[in-house]
Structures are given as C-alpha cells and as structure tokens.
Amino acid sequence: MTAASQWEAQQARERAAIEKGRRRARSAANGHGKSGDHVEGVTLQQGNAMSMKHVEFLWPGYLARGAVHVVAGHSGEGKSTLMSALSAAFTTGGRLPDGSRAPVCNVLIYSGEEGIQDTLLPRLRGMGADMERIFIPKARYDAAGHVTPFDPSTDIELLKLAVAEHEIGMVVLDPVMALMSTGSGNDARDVRHSLRPVQELAETTGASVIGVTHFGKSTKDRTLEARILGSQAWAAVARSCLVVVRESDSERRVLLRVKTNIARRDGGVVFHLAPLSFDWHGETFHTMGVQWGRVLTGVPETIADAIESDAAKDERIEAMRAFVSDLFDGRDEVPSIDVEAQAKACGVSYRGVQRMARDEMGVLIRRGGNDPSAPWVWRIPPTGLRSGSADRLAPFYCSTEEVD
Structure with missing residues (x-):
C-alpha cells in the first residue's frame, strides 16, 4: 500500500469514528442510549431560540440586579460607611446620591473587617436603616446540626439559599477578598474561579452583589482600574466597578464609575463623612454617616486627577x-x-x-x-x-x- 493510500485509509477511519460518536450522542439525547452508555459533549443553543431581557437596575447607572459589582479605594476612605449609607437608603426607600428614589429591599451585609455590634449596627441605625430589613450572616449549620462560623470562601452555595429565602435585594461582601478559599488574589484564574459562585448567586437570586476591596500601594499614577489590589480580574468580572477617591487636602470624597458595561462610563457623586449621634434604649451612640454632595459628569480619570491634585x-x-x-x-x-x-x-x-x-x-x-x-x-x-x-x-x- 502506498503512502497516499495509507493516508486516505486513516482519514476514512477518523471520519467513521466521528460519525459514530455523533450517532451515539443523538441517540443519547433522544433517550435511546443503552444503559451505562455515557456520552460526553457540549450543548449548543442557537441564538434565534434564546430570549433577551433588559438590564434591571437597583440604582440606575450604578448597580444592576442579578450582577456583581466592585467598590474600591484606599483603606480609611469611607467605603464601608458608603455601603452602610446605600443599605440604609434601600431598606427605607430613601434618596440615592443622584437624587433618585431607592427601591425598598432587604440587604445582607458580610463584614469581615469591622465590629458588627459596635461599628456596623450603630452606623446603620444612625443613618436611619430599617433594621428589620438588614441581615448579617453569622454561622452555617449542616444536616447533623453542627454549627460553625460563616465563611464566604466556602459557604456561598448555602448563602445563595438564604438570599433567596429572605428575598435579599442587595448583598455586600466586605471585603470581597474573603471569597478566596485557595490560590491568590493576584492570579486571574484563581479570582475568576472564586467569583463564579458569587456570579451564580447574583444571577439565580436577582440580587445586586457588591464586593468591597482596597487599592494597592503606590498606585496613584496608574489608571483607576489598575489601582485595585490584586488581579485585574476583580474589575473585569464585575458588571461595574466604582472607586472612592479623596481630595488631597480635605475630607471631600468622590464615588466614580470607572468601569461598566451596563451604563455610561461617566461621572459620579461627591460625598463627605460626618459624625452623627442618636439615642437608643436610653443610651447615646456616636458614629459616622455620609452626607451626599453634587452629581458629577466627565471622564473619571480627569475628575480623579483634579481632586487629587497637589x-x-x-x-x-x-x-x-x-x-x-x-x-x-x-x-x-x-x-x-x-x-x-x-x-x-x-x-x-x-x-x-x-x-x-x-x-x-x-x-x-x-x-x-x-x-x-x-x-x-x-x-x-x-x-x-x-x-x-x-x-x-x-x-x-x-x-x-x-x-x-
């Protein structure tokens, strides 16, 4: 047999093997496969058989329902206080920073870096949150009744059930880096792997999930997205990425939209942190709140350059x-x-x-x-x-x- 005929015979055998695999796959799909005859493959769906839907917003232009978002900034710039202010607005139907009215919903907050009873709860109550609509994950339990502390890196699947059961509209994960069970927050593959369950939580429950994270060190001269600590996958996976930047010589801050695929990448809002006090059960509590300022328009980097100028x-x-x-x-x-x-x-x-x-x-x-x-x-x-x-x-x- 010549080399040419050998090659033709090999091609014929390969074509026959491919066709046999197709017949087996079709048979299995139609329910006619033999018992124990497992077929592996990929299901494809044609575009004309799929439906479309509009982006539904929790906060128009900033936070979408059923999506993951990231809020970043330097430590101590008020990111957590900002999240408490937004939570208070969503639990009461209050005014959002741009003047629009917030839809009323339940809010779940995981806080891994602040005290719950002495910091988070007084801040929320001081800003007028409806505390019956605030949920804090405290522990997980299994079928045997064993109770262990809640861990976002391993318990997101269980959290998804709780979010659906309590009809949570907004989930705050502070810090989002707590999702990393293994691997490194600097590795794009590890970050995407850790964020996938959170994406599924958002998509299946319709909640708007917000992950809070930090800027890296010595990043002022980088683009706003590149300042985020760790891999750029944190921002890439998110539907929108918001950053907090403080004025160089004052306490004024701005919240900027630096990455989004749900709205215009434009502008933001001004805010200040302000002390506030309130009485509860005969005691006076002192905490920090947020005062919203003006709405901004313009390129985020240009605004940041202006407010950070020396x-x-x-x-x-x-x-x-x-x-x-x-x-x-x-x-x-x-x-x-x-x-x-x-x-x-x-x-x-x-x-x-x-x-x-x-x-x-x-x-x-x-x-x-x-x-x-x-x-x-x-x-x-x-x-x-x-x-x-x-x-x-x-x-x-x-x-x-x-x-x-």
Missing part, C-alpha cells in the same frame, strides 16, 4: 488664571503671538494658559479675520472673562444644586 499644581493654575486676566489690561483683543511671547517671558506654559483661558475663562481664540492666513487672536467674550473657581470639581458639576 497644592503646587493649584498654585500653577492660579498663576495661569492671573496671567490671562492681566493679558488684556483694558484691551478686548490680543494677538496669539504676543500671548506666547509673554508666557515664555513669565515662565508659564503657553499650552496650559491656552487651555485655562479657553475652557475655564471663556476666552475666544480665533483668526483675526476671514482671510485663512490672518493671524490668530485672543478675544474677551461678550459676557466678559469668567473668574474661574478655586473648587477643583467646579467644571464637573451637573448642576449648582446640592442633592437633598
């Missing part, structure tokens, strides 16, 4: 603003070539001054006539120069009104 950068901005104000000195128009020369003489960035003048002070930078070769000039707008604002977030406010 004092030296602010001084440069004020110097450029003063430079632009002094430019005109009674004139309505200044040639661009003169502006560039003066900027060089004063040691300021011409491009920086140009952006400041156009974007924040309203200067009109146009050609001096209809001739395409006419020189460029800077002109004062009809309404006059805008004085600008020392508020770093002023360019990003959606409105001038605070959210109640």
Whole structure:
C-alpha cells in the first residue's frame, strides 16, 4: 500500500469514528442510549431560540440586579460607611446620591473587617436603616446540626439559599477578598474561579452583589482600574466597578464609575463623612454617616486627577488664571503671538494658559479675520472673562444644586 493510500485509509477511519460518536450522542439525547452508555459533549443553543431581557437596575447607572459589582479605594476612605449609607437608603426607600428614589429591599451585609455590634449596627441605625430589613450572616449549620462560623470562601452555595429565602435585594461582601478559599488574589484564574459562585448567586437570586476591596500601594499614577489590589480580574468580572477617591487636602470624597458595561462610563457623586449621634434604649451612640454632595459628569480619570491634585499644581493654575486676566489690561483683543511671547517671558506654559483661558475663562481664540492666513487672536467674550473657581470639581458639576 502506498503512502497516499495509507493516508486516505486513516482519514476514512477518523471520519467513521466521528460519525459514530455523533450517532451515539443523538441517540443519547433522544433517550435511546443503552444503559451505562455515557456520552460526553457540549450543548449548543442557537441564538434565534434564546430570549433577551433588559438590564434591571437597583440604582440606575450604578448597580444592576442579578450582577456583581466592585467598590474600591484606599483603606480609611469611607467605603464601608458608603455601603452602610446605600443599605440604609434601600431598606427605607430613601434618596440615592443622584437624587433618585431607592427601591425598598432587604440587604445582607458580610463584614469581615469591622465590629458588627459596635461599628456596623450603630452606623446603620444612625443613618436611619430599617433594621428589620438588614441581615448579617453569622454561622452555617449542616444536616447533623453542627454549627460553625460563616465563611464566604466556602459557604456561598448555602448563602445563595438564604438570599433567596429572605428575598435579599442587595448583598455586600466586605471585603470581597474573603471569597478566596485557595490560590491568590493576584492570579486571574484563581479570582475568576472564586467569583463564579458569587456570579451564580447574583444571577439565580436577582440580587445586586457588591464586593468591597482596597487599592494597592503606590498606585496613584496608574489608571483607576489598575489601582485595585490584586488581579485585574476583580474589575473585569464585575458588571461595574466604582472607586472612592479623596481630595488631597480635605475630607471631600468622590464615588466614580470607572468601569461598566451596563451604563455610561461617566461621572459620579461627591460625598463627605460626618459624625452623627442618636439615642437608643436610653443610651447615646456616636458614629459616622455620609452626607451626599453634587452629581458629577466627565471622564473619571480627569475628575480623579483634579481632586487629587497637589497644592503646587493649584498654585500653577492660579498663576495661569492671573496671567490671562492681566493679558488684556483694558484691551478686548490680543494677538496669539504676543500671548506666547509673554508666557515664555513669565515662565508659564503657553499650552496650559491656552487651555485655562479657553475652557475655564471663556476666552475666544480665533483668526483675526476671514482671510485663512490672518493671524490668530485672543478675544474677551461678550459676557466678559469668567473668574474661574478655586473648587477643583467646579467644571464637573451637573448642576449648582446640592442633592437633598
């Protein structure tokens, strides 16, 4: 037998084996397989046989029902307090940070880094939560009646049953790293493996699951997503990723949408942490709460860059603003070539001054006539120069009104 005929014979045997496997699979699928004749395979479903559904939101644009989300930030920046504020709103139908009304639902909170009785519960009660709608996982039990402490890394399947039984609408896992039973939070495969049961919990119960985590060290110069501690899979698996960033020289914070496939990747909200007190059973408790500020719009990285800017950068901005104000000195128009020369003489960035003048002070930078070769000039707008604002977030406010 020639080499060619040998090859043809081998191909024929392989085709016959494939066809035999197909017949066995079809027979098993139709219920005609022989006893003990197990067939392995993959079930495929055609797109035209599947239905679609809309994204259902718990908080429009931020939190979807039946999905996993991540909230990240540096330690001590108020992430857990933020989650308590949202929990209080959802248990009472209160106002959300953007002014919308929260749907009423039960909330489950796993807190692995804070005291339940002396920190979490007073914070929730102080912010007005309906405590009958708050659920805390304390222990797990088995069929033999054995009781052990609840462990999110091993008990998510049992938690799924409890979430469904108590009709939980929002689940907070703080910290989400507690899900790691084995492997490393820095390994994408391990992270995806640990998050899969949580995804199934969200999808099967319809709850919005929020995992709280930290930023890594020395990550300020990275993108906001890349700051999240461990593997980028934490953010990649989540339907949306929110981060908390604090102003460099104040206690003001912003919650930003840095990754989402359920809404626009845009803006966020301002908030402050504030002390509050309340009386309960004849005792006065002191805790921390959240005061919501204005709604923001804009690229998250640009907002973060503005709020994290240092004092030296602010001084440069004020110097450029003063430079632009002094430019005109009674004139309505200044040639661009003169502006560039003066900027060089004063040691300021011409491009920086140009952006400041156009974007924040309203200067009109146009050609001096209809001739395409006419020189460029800077002109004062009809309404006059805008004085600008020392508020770093002023360019990003959606409105001038605070959210109640």
